Amino acid sequence: MSAADAVTDSLAGLRDRFAAVREGRPADYIPQLALADPDAFGLALVSMDGHRYSAGEAEVPFTLQSVSKPFVYALALSALGLDEVSRWVGAEPSGEAFNAISLEPGTGRPANAMVNAGAIVTTALVPDTPDEPAFDRILHCLGRFAGRGLDVDEEVFASESATGDRNRALAYLIRSTGTLPVDPVRAVDRYFRQCAIRVTAVDLATMAATLAYGGVNPVTRERVVSAEVAAGVLAVMATCGMYDGSGDWLLRVGLPAKSGVSGGLIAVGPARFGVATYSPPLDETGGSVRGHAALEAMSRRYGLHLMLNPALPGSTVTLVTTADDLPSAPSGERGLRGRVGVVAAQGAIDFTAAERVLYALDESGPDGGPVVLDLHDVTAIDSVARGMLHNGLARFTADGRRAAVVDPKDLLGPVDAVRERTGRDLPRHATREDAVAGCARALAGED
Secondary structure, three states: OOOOHHHHHHHHHHHHHHOOOOOOEOOOOOHHHHHOOOOOOEEEEEEOOOOEEEEEOOOOOEEOHHHHHHHHHHHHHHHHOHHHHHHHOOOOOOOOOOOOOOEOOOOOOEOOOOOHHHHHHHHHHOOOOOOOOHHHHHHHHHHHHHOOOOEEOHHHHHHHHHHOHHHHHHHHHHHHHOOOOOOHHHHHHHHHHHHOEEEOHHHHHHHHHHHHOOOEOOOOOOEOOOHHHHHHHHHHHHHHOOHHHHHHHHHHOOOOEEEOOOOEEEEEEOOOEEEEEEOOOEOOOOOEHHHHHHHHHHHHHHOOOHHHOOOOOOOOEEEEEEHHHOOOOOHHHHHHHOOOEEEEEEEEEOHHHHHHHHHHHHHOOHHHOOEEEEEEEEEEEOHHHHHHHHHHHHHHHHOOOOEEEEOOOOOOOOOOOOOOOOHHHOOOOOOHHHHHHHHHHHHHOOO
């Protein structure tokens, strides 16, 4: 049990809330997808610090399907540049279904890279050389987004290939306008294989978090694509990723997102997190019913809407150390106070910032010892973050560890389990260092 389990609790709570939803049904026009367990429901979240959280069937493998589209678009942009890719594929919302004939009058360009027509062209644009075949490039790139090697579900690929006549028809129609740079048969075969790449919800959350982190995988710390490419992909996801429901999604959920007919769904909080769900029953637009409901509820509950101006990343936890390493620690006290960790935070604390604080608490303290949480420089804690911190601190102490809080503004409110001594308990003239030192002495058994 750890303080950061409060984040997992939030995901588990969403799963419990929506697991009983029975609307929708798995895709059956690809026979192999119809075999998926309709009760499977997993959620995963990856932070910008690379912390991974999950609930439910988050490790169950399934195929990417259309969730592959943003990442192959990123690969094409990286290889060819925006101007060249835009010669072949537009970036305008189609307002139509994922498999609609959305071609620009006069040019024949598909409307965007998120609909099937545009994705087929985007996949065809990936450079194909004897040294590095196009599909090998795709599989390798998507694996770097996920932070591990990926493979293809050959049964799903065969099922998709056997029933994919509409996509073949789209490819031939695009070819007739001169906007498909390769043979239609090869283009569609590559596209089907791309859609059949196998992942889990945890993989998808990591892939989404890589876009959120400006193209750097927060788990492996590898730069996968440039910040400019990541921003371009997120822009198209925000306006086109949910097909004819993209506008309503952006209004209600407020996060760039992409759905897939296997039941996968990703959403991106830029500079904050990547989140993914897996649940096979689909709505009429081809998106996961439970996933859609869970992410909308999550966005509302935790204030994740893109337009709400989230706190800057990396600005929350300013210090993780031990009390005797503080510059103000008197040398005579260092032997005892070295047994106490210190976590200092600053600024406004929201959902994302609270996750950072909770994770820092778990990682602090020598050998799992006591910790002082210093909130002296925190300016505000919203109600969601306050609940998370209360829950996390309660878990912290339930695990046998001791904590104290320096909270001179009383932002956290009563936390009976951990408020052994705080800055408020010291004289008004006491400094921040005095407060931390007093808490450390109390936790070390000196007082």
